[in-house]
Amino acid sequence: MRQHVNPLSKVFNNVEPLPPLKDIFNDYNKPLHLDIGCGSGSFLINLANHNKNWNYIGLEIREKLVNKSKSKLKDESIDNLFFAFGNAEYLIEDCIGKFPANKVSSVSFNFPDPWFKKKHHKRRIIRPQLIHKISQLMANGGYISIKSDVEELFEYMDMTIIGSNLFSTHIYQDSEIFNSYNPMHFKTNRENYVIRNKLTVFERLYKKNLK
Numbered sequence: 001m002r003q004h005v006n007p008l009s010k011v012f013n014n015v016e017p018l019p020p021l022k023d024i025f026n027d028y029n030k031p032l033h034l035d036i037g038c039g040s041g042s043f044l045i046n047l048a049n050h051n052k053n054w055n056y057i058g059l060e061i062r063e064k065l066v067n068k069s070k071s072k073l074k075d076e077s078i079d080n081l082f083f084a085f086g087n088a089e090y091l092i093e094d095c096i097g098k099f100p101a102n103k104v105s106s107v108s109f110n111f112p113d114p115w116f117k118k119k120h121h122k123r124r125i126i127r128p129q130l131i132h133k134i135s136q137l138m139a140n141g142g143y144i145s146i147k148s149d150v151e152e153l154f155e156y157m158d159m160t161i162i163g164s165n166l167f168s169t170h171i172y173q174d175s176e177i178f179n180s181y182n183p184m185h186f187k188t189n190r191e192n193y194v195i196r197n198k199l200t201v202f203e204r205l206y207k208k209n210l211k
Ligand SMILES: C[S@@+](CC[C@H](N)C(=O)[O-])C[C@H]1O[C@@H](n2cnc3c(N)ncnc32)[C@H](O)[C@@H]1O
Pocket: 005, 007, 036, 037, 038, 039, 040, 059, 060, 061, 062, 065, 086, 087, 088, 089, 109, 110, 111, 112, 113, 125, 188, 189, 190, 191
Protein backbone atom coordinates (compact mmCIF):
# COMPACT_ATOMS: atom_id res chain seq x y z
CA MET A 1 0.00 0.00 0.00
CA ARG A 2 1.46 3.35 -1.03
CA GLN A 3 1.86 5.97 1.67
CA HIS A 4 1.11 9.61 1.01
CA VAL A 5 3.31 12.16 2.67
CA ASN A 6 2.04 15.56 3.71
CA PRO A 7 4.10 18.01 1.61
CA LEU A 8 3.28 20.82 4.06
CA SER A 9 4.87 18.98 6.99
CA LYS A 10 7.77 20.92 8.55
CA VAL A 11 10.01 17.94 7.74
CA PHE A 12 10.05 19.19 4.14
CA ASN A 13 10.64 22.88 4.85
CA ASN A 14 14.32 22.64 3.98
CA VAL A 15 15.65 21.01 0.86
CA GLU A 16 19.10 19.95 -0.15
CA PRO A 17 19.84 22.36 -3.01
CA LEU A 18 20.42 20.85 -6.42
CA PRO A 19 24.06 20.94 -7.53
CA PRO A 20 24.87 23.29 -10.43
CA LEU A 21 23.73 21.82 -13.76
CA LYS A 22 27.30 21.63 -15.03
CA ASP A 23 28.08 19.20 -12.16
CA ILE A 24 25.18 16.86 -12.84
CA PHE A 25 24.99 16.63 -16.61
CA ASN A 26 27.61 15.69 -19.16
CA ASP A 27 26.33 18.53 -21.38
CA TYR A 28 24.18 21.04 -19.53
CA ASN A 29 23.35 23.01 -22.69
CA LYS A 30 20.74 20.47 -23.78
CA PRO A 31 17.06 21.35 -23.30
CA LEU A 32 15.95 20.53 -19.76
CA HIS A 33 12.75 18.78 -18.67
CA LEU A 34 11.48 18.57 -15.06
CA ASP A 35 9.11 15.77 -13.98
CA ILE A 36 7.34 16.69 -10.76
CA GLY A 37 6.41 13.81 -8.45
CA CYS A 38 8.42 11.34 -10.51
CA GLY A 39 7.65 8.30 -8.35
CA SER A 40 10.01 5.35 -8.76
CA GLY A 41 11.93 6.86 -11.67
CA SER A 42 11.34 4.28 -14.41
CA PHE A 43 9.55 6.77 -16.69
CA LEU A 44 12.50 9.17 -16.59
CA ILE A 45 15.04 6.38 -17.03
CA ASN A 46 13.20 5.36 -20.21
CA LEU A 47 13.11 8.95 -21.43
CA ALA A 48 16.76 9.63 -20.65
CA ASN A 49 17.86 6.41 -22.34
CA HIS A 50 15.98 7.17 -25.54
CA ASN A 51 16.42 10.96 -25.82
CA LYS A 52 20.09 11.68 -25.37
CA ASN A 53 19.57 15.17 -26.76
CA TRP A 54 17.61 16.17 -23.60
CA ASN A 55 18.46 16.45 -19.91
CA TYR A 56 15.92 15.35 -17.28
CA ILE A 57 15.43 16.07 -13.59
CA GLY A 58 12.92 14.17 -11.46
CA LEU A 59 11.64 15.79 -8.27
CA GLU A 60 10.10 13.51 -5.66
CA ILE A 61 9.08 14.01 -2.03
CA ARG A 62 9.33 10.36 -0.94
CA GLU A 63 12.96 9.75 -0.06
CA LYS A 64 12.73 5.96 -0.43
CA LEU A 65 11.57 6.37 -4.04
CA VAL A 66 14.39 8.81 -4.78
CA ASN A 67 16.94 6.38 -3.33
CA LYS A 68 15.42 3.57 -5.38
CA SER A 69 15.59 5.69 -8.55
CA LYS A 70 19.19 6.62 -7.84
CA SER A 71 20.17 3.00 -7.33
CA LYS A 72 18.51 2.04 -10.64
CA LEU A 73 20.64 4.72 -12.29
CA LYS A 74 23.83 3.05 -11.07
CA ASP A 75 23.11 0.08 -13.34
CA GLU A 76 22.71 2.30 -16.42
CA SER A 77 25.15 4.50 -18.28
CA ILE A 78 22.98 7.60 -18.20
CA ASP A 79 24.52 11.06 -17.98
CA ASN A 80 21.39 13.13 -18.73
CA LEU A 81 19.21 12.36 -15.70
CA PHE A 82 19.21 13.50 -12.08
CA PHE A 83 16.82 12.71 -9.21
CA ALA A 84 16.26 15.23 -6.41
CA PHE A 85 14.52 14.63 -3.09
CA GLY A 86 12.18 17.15 -1.48
CA ASN A 87 9.03 19.20 -1.88
CA ALA A 88 9.13 20.17 -5.56
CA GLU A 89 7.96 23.68 -4.81
CA TYR A 90 10.96 24.42 -2.59
CA LEU A 91 13.36 22.63 -4.92
CA ILE A 92 12.14 24.78 -7.81
CA GLU A 93 12.35 27.94 -5.73
CA ASP A 94 15.97 27.08 -4.97
CA CYS A 95 16.72 26.78 -8.71
CA ILE A 96 15.56 30.33 -9.48
CA GLY A 97 18.68 32.40 -9.90
CA LYS A 98 20.83 29.26 -9.87
CA PHE A 99 19.82 27.79 -13.23
CA PRO A 100 20.78 29.85 -16.29
CA ALA A 101 17.90 32.15 -17.31
CA ASN A 102 15.08 30.48 -19.29
CA LYS A 103 16.76 27.09 -18.87
CA VAL A 104 13.72 24.87 -18.36
CA SER A 105 12.04 23.84 -21.62
CA SER A 106 9.20 21.77 -20.21
CA VAL A 107 7.64 20.43 -17.02
CA SER A 108 5.35 17.44 -16.49
CA PHE A 109 2.88 16.63 -13.73
CA ASN A 110 1.88 12.99 -14.17
CA PHE A 111 -0.97 11.77 -12.00
CA PRO A 112 -0.31 13.93 -8.94
CA ASP A 113 -1.74 12.86 -5.56
CA PRO A 114 -5.42 13.92 -5.60
CA TRP A 115 -5.93 14.91 -1.93
CA PHE A 116 -9.70 14.53 -2.31
CA LYS A 117 -10.87 16.23 0.91
CA LYS A 118 -11.41 19.95 0.56
CA LYS A 119 -9.41 20.67 3.71
CA HIS A 120 -6.46 18.88 2.06
CA HIS A 121 -6.59 20.74 -1.27
CA LYS A 122 -3.75 22.95 -0.06
CA ARG A 123 -1.51 19.86 -0.17
CA ARG A 124 -2.05 19.51 -3.92
CA ILE A 125 1.16 20.03 -5.83
CA ILE A 126 -0.21 22.44 -8.46
CA ARG A 127 -0.72 25.73 -6.66
CA PRO A 128 -0.56 29.28 -8.05
CA GLN A 129 2.79 29.96 -6.40
CA LEU A 130 4.35 26.88 -7.99
CA ILE A 131 3.12 27.84 -11.47
CA HIS A 132 4.58 31.30 -10.96
CA LYS A 133 7.95 29.84 -9.92
CA ILE A 134 8.01 27.47 -12.89
CA SER A 135 7.37 30.36 -15.27
CA GLN A 136 10.38 32.17 -13.77
CA LEU A 137 12.63 29.25 -14.75
CA MET A 138 11.11 28.73 -18.17
CA ALA A 139 11.76 30.17 -21.60
CA ASN A 140 8.89 31.84 -23.43
CA GLY A 141 7.16 29.08 -25.36
CA GLY A 142 8.07 26.44 -22.75
CA TYR A 143 5.48 23.77 -21.98
CA ILE A 144 3.65 22.33 -18.99
CA SER A 145 1.98 18.95 -19.44
CA ILE A 146 -0.58 17.60 -16.95
CA LYS A 147 -2.21 14.18 -16.72
CA SER A 148 -4.63 12.74 -14.19
CA ASP A 149 -7.28 10.06 -13.93
CA VAL A 150 -9.22 12.21 -11.42
CA GLU A 151 -11.42 14.63 -13.35
CA GLU A 152 -11.99 16.99 -10.43
CA LEU A 153 -8.24 17.28 -9.80
CA PHE A 154 -7.61 17.75 -13.51
CA GLU A 155 -10.08 20.66 -13.62
CA TYR A 156 -8.53 22.17 -10.50
CA MET A 157 -5.05 22.01 -12.06
CA ASP A 158 -6.34 23.41 -15.35
CA MET A 159 -8.05 26.31 -13.57
CA THR A 160 -4.89 27.07 -11.57
CA ILE A 161 -2.61 27.08 -14.63
CA ILE A 162 -4.94 29.11 -16.84
CA GLY A 163 -5.81 31.39 -13.90
CA SER A 164 -2.14 32.35 -13.59
CA ASN A 165 -2.38 34.12 -16.98
CA LEU A 166 1.17 32.85 -17.57
CA PHE A 167 0.25 29.84 -19.74
CA SER A 168 -2.33 29.06 -22.44
CA THR A 169 -3.65 25.70 -23.57
CA HIS A 170 -1.83 24.33 -26.56
CA ILE A 171 -2.03 21.43 -29.01
CA TYR A 172 1.29 20.12 -30.24
CA GLN A 173 1.97 20.42 -33.96
CA ASP A 174 3.63 17.27 -35.37
CA SER A 175 7.08 18.89 -35.46
CA GLU A 176 6.72 19.96 -31.83
CA ILE A 177 6.06 16.37 -30.71
CA PHE A 178 9.17 15.25 -32.52
CA ASN A 179 11.22 17.85 -30.65
CA SER A 180 9.45 17.41 -27.31
CA TYR A 181 10.79 15.76 -24.14
CA ASN A 182 8.73 12.62 -24.85
CA PRO A 183 8.49 12.05 -28.62
CA MET A 184 7.91 8.31 -28.15
CA HIS A 185 4.96 8.81 -25.76
CA PHE A 186 6.43 6.77 -22.91
CA LYS A 187 3.96 6.27 -20.08
CA THR A 188 4.42 6.43 -16.32
CA ASN A 189 3.59 3.52 -14.00
CA ARG A 190 0.35 5.20 -12.97
CA GLU A 191 -0.67 5.82 -16.58
CA ASN A 192 -0.07 2.15 -17.44
CA TYR A 193 -2.22 1.16 -14.46
CA VAL A 194 -4.98 3.56 -15.53
CA ILE A 195 -4.94 2.20 -19.09
CA ARG A 196 -4.93 -1.44 -17.90
CA ASN A 197 -7.98 -0.67 -15.78
CA LYS A 198 -9.74 1.14 -18.63
CA LEU A 199 -9.96 4.40 -16.68
CA THR A 200 -9.91 7.78 -18.39
CA VAL A 201 -6.71 9.80 -18.73
CA PHE A 202 -7.41 13.53 -18.62
CA GLU A 203 -4.51 15.43 -20.13
CA ARG A 204 -3.67 18.90 -21.33
CA LEU A 205 -0.69 20.84 -22.58
CA TYR A 206 0.06 24.52 -21.91
CA LYS A 207 2.52 26.88 -23.53
CA LYS A 208 4.12 29.79 -21.70
CA ASN A 209 2.73 33.10 -22.88
CA LEU A 210 5.01 35.69 -24.43
CA LYS A 211 5.78 38.47 -21.95
C1 LIG B 1 0.30 9.22 -7.70
S1 LIG B 1 2.04 9.33 -7.69
C2 LIG B 1 2.44 9.40 -9.43
C3 LIG B 1 3.86 8.98 -9.71
C4 LIG B 1 4.26 9.07 -11.20
N1 LIG B 1 4.29 10.44 -11.65
C5 LIG B 1 3.37 8.23 -12.07
O1 LIG B 1 2.62 8.81 -12.88
O2 LIG B 1 3.45 6.99 -11.97
C6 LIG B 1 2.38 11.03 -7.20
C7 LIG B 1 3.82 11.23 -6.78
O3 LIG B 1 4.05 12.60 -6.47
C8 LIG B 1 4.86 12.68 -5.30
N2 LIG B 1 4.65 14.01 -4.69
C9 LIG B 1 3.53 14.44 -4.06
N3 LIG B 1 3.67 15.70 -3.62
C10 LIG B 1 4.92 16.09 -3.99
C11 LIG B 1 5.66 17.29 -3.82
N4 LIG B 1 5.15 18.35 -3.18
N5 LIG B 1 6.92 17.36 -4.32
C12 LIG B 1 7.46 16.28 -4.97
N6 LIG B 1 6.80 15.11 -5.15
C13 LIG B 1 5.54 15.02 -4.67
C14 LIG B 1 4.38 11.51 -4.47
O4 LIG B 1 5.29 11.13 -3.46
C15 LIG B 1 4.19 10.43 -5.53
O5 LIG B 1 5.37 9.70 -5.79
